[in-house]
Ligand SMILES: NC(=[NH2+])NCCC[C@H](N)C(=O)O
């Protein structure tokens with residue numbers, strides 16, 4: 001894992017920046033803050049900017065850990081029982097601003113109209129009634145490793161997770177493909193759209209708010225996608241096994257998928273994030289998830305913040321209302337991808 005740790009001097013410099021911004025802006029969702037976040041980010045310490053730049057440009061690892069930002073467990077208040085409902089406005093403003101500025105050095109934060117009330121800064125915390133569902137608000141259920149929003153062509157390049165509280169040291173998990181390369185025939189099959197994927201429940205439960213999932217779930221047909229893409233010698237990833245399956249009656253696709261999942265299972269590592277730590281997972285190079293735990297619902301629960309970051313805001317212009325808007329509001333791009341020629345046509349000359 002790529003790592004950078006803030007020195008004592010760095011921490012002072014970071015606080016000088018975030019204290020000033022926290023005095024000027026109500027929070028990271030504020031339009032005026034968003035308009036200039038990429039400018040403010042250049043006031044972070046150079047060692048931190050340099051490490052993020054290396055992560056973006058050189059792709060040295062599937063994940064990067066930024067440590068050393070101090071979090072005051074009392075000052076941040078109780079872990080909310082529902083997302084987006086902190087006890088007092090602004091209790092985590094400095095933490096969120098630091099996290100957001102780090103992210104701004106990798107790209108632009110995006111949100112989804114269908115997730116967490118279209119906020120950019122998501123909460124990751126256990127919600128009563130969600131214990132055993134495949135959502136980040138679950139607890140007793142393992143979050144299966146996945147590429148974030150794998151079903152969507154405008155999914156993030158990076159998923160950022162900032163830990164505010166994690167008293168039980170519950171591990172986030174991540175895995176990259178690693179060495180040795182998968183067999184060339186396997187890679188060839190995985191590069192073809194022979195795998196059916198559905199949107200994960202976090203988008204389907206949108207209209208049901210934070211209540212128990214279900215209810216008004218929109219029925220979205222499964223879509224055929226490739227699970228690997230990019231350079232065949234060092235492929236990018238797009239699997240989310242919980243919400244996908246190889247095309248029925250396609251034993252070669254099944255075999256290749258089994259090899260891929262076995263490799264990622266074997267490489268899966270746990271990272272118990274500590275308060276103040278920020279993990280950026282490269283959503284092309286690595287999958288991530290979370291180990292199961294027992295929720296408390298007493299205000300001391302595990303609490304992370306999450307950001308989705310894209311390197312290219314423009315590519316999703318048809319899903320956003322204006323050039324600077326960061327909320328993806330339509331599933332039009334998914335429909336377009338679904339209308340492509342089917343994999344049988346595309347692969348007539350392939351494996
Ligand atoms: N295999 C999965 N995709 N699990 C769901 C992951 C968490 C989901 N992205 C959420 O925001 O709640």
Ligand SMILES: O=C(O)CCC(=O)C(=O)O
Pocket residue numbers: 124136143148159161171172173288289290304306
């Ligand atoms: O809880 C975690 O550590 C990760 C959850 C997750 O996969 C997500 O929020 O996207």
Ligand SMILES: [Fe+2]
Pocket residue numbers: 146147148159288289
């Ligand atoms: Fe995730």
